[in-house]
Amino acid sequence: MEWKQRGITVYVRNKQRYDPSSKLYDFLHVIVRNYAQTTIGAIKEDAIRQTGNSARINDLFLNNEPLADDRSVAHYNIEDGTILETTSNPFWATCIYIKKCEADKELSANPNDPHILAWTKKSIPRKLTLLSVLFNSKNEFRAQPPHFPTLDDFVLYLERLNKKGATMNPHFTQKDLRVMHNDFLQNDVGRSGDPLGNFIRRYAIQLGFRRPVKIDLKLFERNLQNFNCGDCEVALAELYCSDCQNATDGHGLYLCRQCSDTLHSGAARRRHQVDNLENAPKVSAPYVPHAFKAPFSILVAMYRALRERPAKLSMTEEEIKERAQPLTDTDLQDKQTGQYCAGFDCMEKLLMMRGFVQREDARNPTTDDDDDDDFFHRYALTDLGEELAERLFTFQQAVQRFMMSNHIPQIPQSNSQGCYGGKRICLIVDEQERDKERLLSIARERNINVQVRQLGAGDYIWIMTPPQDSQNFRCMGRNNTEEIVLPYIVERKSWEDLRESVRTKRFYKQINNMLGSGIENCFYLLEGSMGRMRYKPSEEQQKKLRETLETIFIENGFYVNYTASWYKSVVWLLWVTALLNEMLQKGQLSTDGVPYSEFRSRTIGQSRNPSLQRTDYRPGNSHVWDAEHYIDGLFRDSVNEISLLNEVKSGMKTTDRYKKHVLVIEGLESYNKVL
Template sequence: MPPEPVRLGRKRPLPACPNPLFLQWLTELRDQAAERGQKTQYVYQKALGSLKKYPLPLRNGKEAKILQNFGDGICKILDDRLEKHYRENGRDAPIHSLPKSVKASYQHSSKLASSSSNPRPQKEPLPLESRRPQGDGGRRKREYVPQKGSGGHAVLLTLYRQSLVPGTKGFMFKNELQTEAQPLCDKSFTVPDLGSKYTAWSSVTTLIQKELLLKTHNPARYSLTELGLDLAERLHEEEKGRGEGLGAKGKDERCVAKGTEEGSATVDLTADEDEEEDERDVCGPADVVPASTTWAPSQGSASRDMDQAQRSQTVDVDRAAKGVSLSPGSYDIVLCVDFIETTGGKQELVKELQRNGVNFDIRKLHVGDFLWVARERVTPVPGQLRPPPGRELVLDYIIERKRIDDLCGSIMDGRFKEQKFRLKRCGLHKPIYLVEECGSAGAHLSLPESTLQQAIINTQVVDGFFVKRVQDVKESAAYLTVMTRHLEKLYQNRTIICRSRELEGDGEPEARRQEKASCSLMSFNEFNQGAVKNKCQTVREVFARQLMQISGLSGDKAVAVLEHYSTVSSLLKAYDQCPSEADKEKLLSNIKYGKLKRNLGPALSRTVYQLYCTQGPLS
């Protein structure tokens, strides 16, 4: 006899839940929370799992508290719904079975589900507003379509447009997606609104739950599902339809690449947007997304072409900035905040600035934490969705913010001297050190308080920085607000012109102080690119960094040495020309440094000589 086939699956069907009404209410609550992108959906899901496993009937919500994942809040919601159920159906209404109306709607929806398994031939696609699948009770249930300007709308459009680029990799990383989608969104993907903890990125959860977006790998990769691709295509076509207005319905609306072979009458709005985004990355207002969130470019000809286009765009913008003259009233003063000041629990500063009504941008600053730019006011251009980015000139003020514990750490690891040196060399002549005392947080530090106070005093007296001491983040935000208001008043009647950092002479700062009605400033792009920390360095810059590693040799002293010996080679030649060992040790001792023109001294001179001329290891 052939062996009896093995039976798989459960031998007995599971009994139905004895509390279907509670089950239905919790399911509705979970679905509502999921549609709004709220995290309470997971709480309701856990409660549903516990309720399905419970085999006994419950008389009210309080009895459900014995179940796992049922708290006071869920029990109260169930009791409130139960009271409403009794008012509508009478005190004798059963609660351990569904009402007839609910059963009928369930049966009707099941019939619709079974009929949908045999699809009919598709007709011409309906508009987005008319596409509403059948739902419970025979009523049309509206299809989920994110609102224009929302995070979900921006994410779908960005992923779809990226899929149209030839040679695309088929997915986008989080940082890449946020940066590209930010111009299409009305809210920030990283900074929540005032009084809320949610950002535009929270809508991505809803897209994943609606099976419009797929999240895979670690780090996460985001791509469109088939449903998402269909919806995104419709959104994209509607966007183009609105933009073209009078329309060219006979033409191919999917042409998004530049250099299309269509006639010149076709307005290529998508290509204009790409150009504007490149310009915005170069010198325009930075997206609220941290500009440091960079990613590796895709390895394809399309990415290389886009990089080349962006580089050429940078050159064009820089050329346009040369000789710029902005008259009073044609520009706004904007505070630029380094993105590092908004990460790692530092959002309180941004929220304070928002409360104070400060006009600010969050972007990547290669030196300093805060600075101000004069941004040109621009008017929209006919045929483009957004106005072109305004040119930006950097004001002469730059702020380095230091908590007292961070100051301690920077002194110990050598960052303190390097940061001051880079601030002096950045091209802005009014550096400010903003020191936060942090109250009791400064009581447990690795350096004594007297050492920290001496470092702060040296920064003000020796290095020539203006030092502002505050107690906490709120006072820091208040100081930035007052400074912004002060600069707005200071520059309200001034004509500003663009100057080149390369042409800046030694006597220029003094001449600039004498100017009353106008001032010359650098473009933001030239300033930020010139302050890159890990850029290619000259031999002179490397020599200066080497000298500053010597204990007691500050930035002023290193600059004084460089004025006499600009490279290591020139210094070694000078040592070779000295007649004796004693003369070599005293070679640098009479070099003047700083405002007081003091001598470098024999001790430092001897140390430098031993460093560069000692054969073998140093003792």
């Protein structure tokens, strides 16, 4: 394969581009190929050279923060297409330019009106003074002023500056700037592309400096290199002219060089702005859902149904959920804990709104009544949705082929019951667990034994039943004394539940109950993420929750696992059940354990009497090292690396090879080391 040289294009919005009356529509742009060795200062110098050294660019800004001249493009992680500003307050500079243009037009239209002459004579110099302050044009200050997030910040700065002429009338200029700021927030901020550029272009059209341009979105979704000339429609386009308006759609023309030379030979068209094709205006990329999120899984599931024979052209909500759920971590059936919306809500709020799916009402075939409740929705892919879904399906198939070719383990979707000497495995679910009926339904689909019981500790355990003669045995819980509890117990929590239980001390009671149950392997299953909590905790609260989990991991020997949703927690539990079944079939599962009746007597007693909390944690020592000390040892020569290990052993004072020790590296992670 031929290697292609990498490179990104960085744009610079110089002073003239903030002025809607300027005819300089094209960005200064610099192509960067060596990210690590190209500095911001080099970009600045290249941009100045493009203007014939006429531009004055003192500083460059990204996200309203100044960039250091000696820092590289790689240092700031500047992406392809990034626009660097030449002022710390690009929006306010644009607004002042707009107000100056309005005054200029008013004066030009009424040159003999004494009233207009009077106020414009004061207004225009004030606007020029404000621009001088924003750009630091006269080098009066050490640097440009700080960024002003609000107009009040801008006004307060001017009051403290106390510079002659640097003022704004609160009843006119300030009032208009507030209106423009609200307009910018509502119509431009948050949209893809160049929000400030859209704002400038809109006001340039309102002031009569530019003509409205209608963009053909479908045209831009095609590959630019495959554009044919808009004039001859035969040769490939190489140039773009924004001023050559297409007769039907109103957007600029893509032209080959010959047609461009012909069209721009006349006097009127010699003033057109002709640019290279790669500098043609960009539009936001078409929507593509994140892989294996809810919209992705729904589209792939609906496309799979189209490929069936006979094809399913439309499906009900439940049919889509059943097919799409295995493809996503998001729970489609119900909203996740702490979330206002369920996973399937993206159907109406995103897929239907963007035109990928259409919905039709149909009468429920099980009833003949005219009640509104007897109508249900059927969903079908539109042509646009089918095109996108086909691409997503191709991607999903490629992922599956990659995983199979590299033998990456996957969670099985269906399992048979294990049996060894008539014994079987059964998952026990606490009766207080939410959605337990749904869990039972999923387990039945996978032919896995699950039973709901009252548990005094944990939310889930596994038992091994006594030998049974029937091959169709289902665990019924009638032989508690002969049932053996396997050495695994699980407490499931969402981050919302964890925060609440820590606050009420219920967390520590549950941990002590699990430790007092006599079960060796304790699992803590965290569901969801802190970033998706309904009320996101502060940094201090997040740190406290992480430290709480580290405590049970380090001091109590818990295994802390994380899942994305309730559904994925259930899949994890059933997957563990399947592994235990497989071990049982192969005769690899130990039959030693606590009888269920003994487990029940231990845990139910603890649950009713909080004073019986366990405090004698599992034996073990810990030794805390500073991260820098530890890392420094890792990078020594091979001879000294042996001494590092000896240092660790000496610091932990270990003599018993079978005793567990924990090495805590302050500032990094927590590592279990058995020495």
